[in-house]
Amino acid sequence: MKKNEGHEQTGIKPLIPDRKVGIIGYGAYVPRYRLPGTEVARIWTDGTSGSPVKEKAVAGLDEDVATMSIEAARNALARAGIAANELRAVWVGSESHPYAVKPTGTIVAEAIGAVPSIQAADFQFACKAGTEAIVAAIALVGSNMADYAMGIGMDIAQGRPGDSLEYTASSGGAAYILGPAEKSLAEIEAVYSYVTDTPDFWRRQEQKYPEHGQRFTGEPAYFKHITEAGKALMDALKMKPEDFAYGVFHQPNTKFPQRAGSLLGFKPEQTAVGLLSPVIGNTYAGASIIGLTAILDQAKPGERILLVSYGSGAGSDAFVIKVTEAITERQKLATLTADYIQRRTEIDYATYARYRGKLAMK
Amino acid sequence: MEIPRHWRLKQQRYALVGEVCPHCDAKIFPPRDVCPECGGEAREAYNFSGKGEVYSFTRMGEGPAGFEEQAPYTVALVKLAEGPVVTAQLTDLGDTKVEIGMPVEMVTRRIRQDGDERGMIVYGYKFRPVMQG
Numbered sequence A: 001m002k003k004n005e006g007h008e009q010t011g012i013k014p015l016i017p018d019r020k021v022g023i024i025g026y027g028a029y030v031p032r033y034r035l036p037g038t039e040v041a042r043i044w045t046d047g048t049s050g051s052p053v054k055e056k057a058v059a060g061l062d063e064d065v066a067t068m069s070i071e072a073a074r075n076a077l078a079r080a081g082i083a084a085n086e087l088r089a090v091w092v093g094s095e096s097h098p099y100a101v102k103p104t105g106t107i108v109a110e111a112i113g114a115v116p117s118i119q120a121a122d123f124q125f126a127c128k129a130g131t132e133a134i135v136a137a138i139a140l141v142g143s144n145m146a147d148y149a150m151g152i153g154m155d156i157a158q159g160r161p162g163d164s165l166e167y168t169a170s171s172g173g174a175a176y177i178l179g180p181a182e183k184s185l186a187e188i189e190a191v192y193s194y195v196t197d198t199p200d201f202w203r204r205q206e207q208k209y210p211e212h213g214q215r216f217t218g219e220p221a222y223f224k225h226i227t228e229a230g231k232a233l234m235d236a237l238k239m240k241p242e243d244f245a246y247g248v249f250h251q252p253n254t255k256f257p258q259r260a261g262s263l264l265g266f267k268p269e270q271t272a273v274g275l276l277s278p279v280i281g282n283t284y285a286g287a288s289i290i291g292l293t294a295i296l297d298q299a300k301p302g303e304r305i306l307l308v309s310y311g312s313g314a315g316s317d318a319f320v321i322k323v324t325e326a327i328t329e330r331q332k333l334a335t336l337t338a339d340y341i342q343r344r345t346e347i348d349y350a351t352y353a354r355y356r357g358k359l360a361m362k
Numbered sequence B: 001m002e003i004p005r006h007w008r009l010k011q012q013r014y015a016l017v018g019e020v021c022p023h024c025d026a027k028i029f030p031p032r033d034v035c036p037e038c039g040g041e042a043r044e045a046y047n048f049s050g051k052g053e054v055y056s057f058t059r060m061g062e063g064p065a066g067f068e069e070q071a072p073y074t075v076a077l078v079k080l081a082e083g084p085v086v087t088a089q090l091t092d093l094g095d096t097k098v099e100i101g102m103p104v105e106m107v108t109r110r111i112r113q114d115g116d117e118r119g120m121i122v123y124g125y126k127f128r129p130v131m132q133g
Helices: A035-045 A065-080 A104-113 A129-143 A216-238 A254-263 A284-296 A327-333 A337-342 A349-355 B005-009 B012-017
Strands: A020-029 A033-036 A055-058 A087-093 A121-122 A148-156 A173-180 A185-199 A245-251 A304-308 A313-325 B018-019 B044-047 B051-062 B072-082 B085-092 B104-112 B121-129
Touching: A020 A065, A020 A129, A020 A284, A020 A337, A033 A349, A035 A349, A035 B121, A055 A173, A065 A087, A065 A104, A065 A148, A065 A173, A065 A327, A065 B121, A087 A104, A087 A129, A104 A121, A104 B104, A129 A148, A129 A173, A129 A185, A129 A284, A129 A313, A148 A337, A173 A284, A185 A216, A216 A304, A216 A313, A216 A349, A245 A254, A245 A284, A284 A304, A284 A337, A313 B104, A337 B018, B005 B012, B012 B018, B012 B104, B012 B121, B051 B085, B085 B104
Parallel strands: A087 A121, A087 A148, A245 A304, B085 B121
Antiparallel strands: A020 A173, A020 A185, A033 A055, A148 A173, A185 A313, A304 A313, B018 B044, B051 B072, B051 B104, B072 B085, B104 B121
């Protein structure tokens, strides 16, 4: 690969650190409960509307972004085989941090035993807060300031009762430990982000539920940012869709990531493994990176993966990732994403309303 | 307000950090600095594996103060793989029927909030049916 001179026509320079960086460990988390789309339709449309996903994962009464991040982080540590106190950062990206003020990162770091010699902070960028935390972790390792850093994307997504988002807004995410490429199970070859001010989806301070721009969330927002980021990165690296075994994109529903893949030139078989939204819903900051855990769970050495996240507001982070020999022995060191998905207890709308705090108790 | 107590107990609650006795190798939980087996001083931290089995259990139809909104739930005596028995809630049961001897594993969850929704969130250990062997 040519060193970072940028693309001759576009001039776009991907982010490539001086010191090569890779994924040392990864871990997923999906809570146990599932709300089928038919349940939301039963309550709000007399069962007449279709659902953009089969079902969505719902966190239990005692779960939040901190507890789910702790489990994903423990899975990532198990695969990394490093001691928690070797981490120099625990960064958590989410739009549903349990506290408005008080970092989730400190709770996670304390629980996994990573304190006190660390950076800890929370990232917020709608659904790309997790990949933004990972880019920061890449920079910390790539600049030689640290050997290991953790980036997490996790959400208990909010959707207004009856809104179209209620079919998909779900719970889950993933944790990644970044470290030197020579110790990695997958090398991060390059990153490129494409960001503009685009008001497609937001939640104001102290509001419980987000607002969105209906159809505006598609073309100028989701598709524009994902395709620009993905295409620019592939162009800069002189890569084509055929160079990738897998593609994984932010997945707010089933159709958007399928179409984004096809716009970027990916075939359905390249994107099928990472497409989890039909069975777990949209985990917001966790969505693209939990798709990546499903790919890593079965990837083979030498395979390339294109990941493009999307966060409303808006922006996309694109990553080119190359799987190394170390993957095979580390896949089984923690719970596989498929095992989390398979562990499911279906709930009805009333139980969902109770678990997600939609009942007024006082 | 019990903030100092929550803060003091966080390591044992978040991650089952107990102690190991340097004299007789007994694993101690909760940590108490004196070995309940041999009486020797024991201050070395020990990370429990989090694996265990249900020693006994009961179903709480009505929760005590701070736990009302969680009822009904199951509380168990969990015999940890390393020996000690701890009291904890079982979680993520779904439709799993609880039985004595059922293998369980530790997860860190929200236990309750200190006071009302303005208070700090208290996290700690619970146990769920094991996900993998």
